[in-house]
Amino acid sequence: MSISMVYSLKDLTAIxxxxxxxxxxxxxxxxxxxxxxxxxxxxxxxxxxxxxxxFAAVVVMYNTNMTAFNNMVVMDKASNFASIIMLIxxxxxxxxxxxxxxxxDINLGEYYEVxxxxxxxxxxxxxxxxxxxxxxxxxxxxxxxxxxxxxxxxKEESIEGAMKYFILGSFASTxxxxxxxxxxxxxxxxxLNTIKASLANADSFHKWISILAFLFVFVGFGFKIAAFPxxxxxxxxYASAPTPMxxxxxxxxxxxxxxALLRFVAVGMGPIEANWTKVLWVVAVLTMTFGNxxxxxxxxxxxxxxxSSIAHAGYMxxxxxxxxxxxxxxxxxxxxxxxxxxxxxFSVAELISRKEDRGTEIENLRGFGYKHPLIAASMLIFMFxxxxxxxxxxxxxxYYLFSAAVKSHLYWLAIIGVVNSAISAYFYLNIIVTMYxxxxxxxxxxxxxxxxxxxVVLLAAICVLYIGIFPSSFLDxxxxxIGF
Numbered sequence: 001m002s003i004s005m006v007y008s009l010k011d012l013t014a015i016x017x018x019x020x021x022x023x024x025x026x027x028x029x030x031x032x033x034x035x036x037x038x039x040x041x042x043x044x045x046x047x048x049x050x051x052x053x054x055f056a057a058v059v060v061m062y063n064t065n066m067t068a069f070n071n072m073v074v075m076d077k078a079s080n081f082a083s084i085i086m087l088i089x090x091x092x093x094x095x096x097x098x099x100x101x102x103x104x105d106i107n108l109g110e111y112y113e114v115x116x117x118x119x120x121x122x123x124x125x126x127x128x129x130x131x132x133x134x135x136x137x138x139x140x141x142x143x144x145x146x147x148x149x150x151x152x153x154x155k156e157e158s159i160e161g162a163m164k165y166f167i168l169g170s171f172a173s174t175x176x177x178x179x180x181x182x183x184x185x186x187x188x189x190x191x192l193n194t195i196k197a198s199l200a201n202a203d204s205f206h207k208w209i210s211i212l213a214f215l216f217v218f219v220g221f222g223f224k225i226a227a228f229p230x231x232x233x234x235x236x237x238y239a240s241a242p243t244p245m246x247x248x249x250x251x252x253x254x255x256x257x258x259x260a261l262l263r264f265v266a267v268g269m270g271p272i273e274a275n276w277t278k279v280l281w282v283v284a285v286l287t288m289t290f291g292n293x294x295x296x297x298x299x300x301x302x303x304x305x306x307x308s309s310i311a312h313a314g315y316m317x318x319x320x321x322x323x324x325x326x327x328x329x330x331x332x333x334x335x336x337x338x339x340x341x342x343x344x345x346f347s348v349a350e351l352i353s354r355k356e357d358r359g360t361e362i363e364n365l366r367g368f369g370y371k372h373p374l375i376a377a378s379m380l381i382f383m384f385x386x387x388x389x390x391x392x393x394x395x396x397x398x399y400y401l402f403s404a405a406v407k408s409h410l411y412w413l414a415i416i417g418v419v420n421s422a423i424s425a426y427f428y429l430n431i432i433v434t435m436y437x438x439x440x441x442x443x444x445x446x447x448x449x450x451x452x453x454x455x456v457v458l459l460a461a462i463c464v465l466y467i468g469i470f471p472s473s474f475l476d477x478x479x480x481x482i483g484f
């Protein structure tokens with residue numbers, strides 16, 4: 001049986017970006033075998049070209065709306081918008097990795113291969129209404145993340161973080177597949193559109209079992225987006241993984257997982273919306289509050305960004321709980337803004353790090369604003385953006401998330417979100433105070449000598465301000481990407 005008998009050209013067209021990334025990953029796999037150690041940087045350049053070509057394909061096909069592989073894969077504006085977020089994140093993470101891998105003496109082709117294969121899995125996760133495809137994509141991207149977390153093989157914390165991530169991830173996957181099995185047992189299908197139609201006509205017993213199945217599936221997604229109480233891996237993994245991969249993990253898998261979660265609740269769980277919104281209301285509040293509260297006591301910058309990431313997942317859940325087109329679009333815009341905010345902050349963490357990726361304590365930033373004024377000013381912009389201070393993109397993102405909650409009459413949820421933003425301002429401003437108001441003449445901190453990373457920091461800071469001041473066109477694209 002030939003491939004043409006099973007798959008049509010249309011099917012393959014729907015996954016062109018994924019095919020490009022897969023091709024470059026295999027090219028790295030083969031070429032790396034022949035590369036001498038001093039030319040290992042070629043692997044990074046190949047990965048970068050793969051991401052650029054895939055990005056170009058997504059942009060060209062942005063307005064395409066098609067299904068493929070017997071409706072198991074869908075290409076629409078939502079999946080393309082999420083792919084753009086993931087590809088920008090991967091592009092920056094690869095640039096951050098060039099000098100980092102050389103410094104840590106782990107400049108291996110496997111690093112870039114795993115990154116590209118994980119990226120393919122993330123894109124598939126964002127491009128399906130089929131629960132089995134979602135499960136396979138989650139597992140594939142998870143394996144990649146476990147490997148990349150433990151890539152600093154001589155650092156004990158890195159191996160420990162990878163093991164913790166793996167064990168907790170296995171537990172979440174078990175519940176995810178259990179939930180999928182329950183849906184299949186109830187309705188004989190794993191397609192979200194079919195489940196929605198069956199659920200709309202189901203009796204009360206089937207609906208109650210469906211709520212149980214929803215909870216199991218949500219555990220799987222909750223783990224990936226770091227929602228409370230499935231968040232415990234996040235600070236340890238962010239703190240122990242190679243910094244470029246911490247940056248990558250803080251954005252790309254979240255973009256894929258949030259879109260998959262949106263498809264799951266907005267499409268498949270539409271008939272029981274009144275039930276799942278109550279559950280996610282509580283989860284959103286606990287996630288915001290826990291992340292921001294615990295972040296108050298963090299002394300390490302990467303660990304603080306880990307708890308901050310938990311809190312931001314809570315903000316984005318507010319948009320989902322609103323259950324309207326404004327809320328869903330606001331989630332997409334917030335994910336887009338998060339690219340520049342988080343990658344910028346993690347890039348600064350990489351610049352202040354030393355061998356074995358250590359030395360990222362906040363105390364090391366004393367006097368930083370006077371010794372490295374340009375990088376410190378960029379960090380100030382990132383902190384203001386994460387706190388939601390105007391005119392940064394973080395302010396615009398939060399404004400639309402909370403507006404969506406108000407539009408759905410979720411006044412208390414919006415108020416709790418605003419209060420949490422106020423709480424978060426304390427630990428973000430603490431970093432600014434440390435840089436500018438403590439130990440003005442004491443700073444002996446030398447930056448990691450990486451021109452590409454410094455360029456990333458400055459460019460990200462410019463984007464945070466530019467999109468914050470002129471958000472209209474980006475908002476229109478984000479809000480228009482949601483068609484379900």
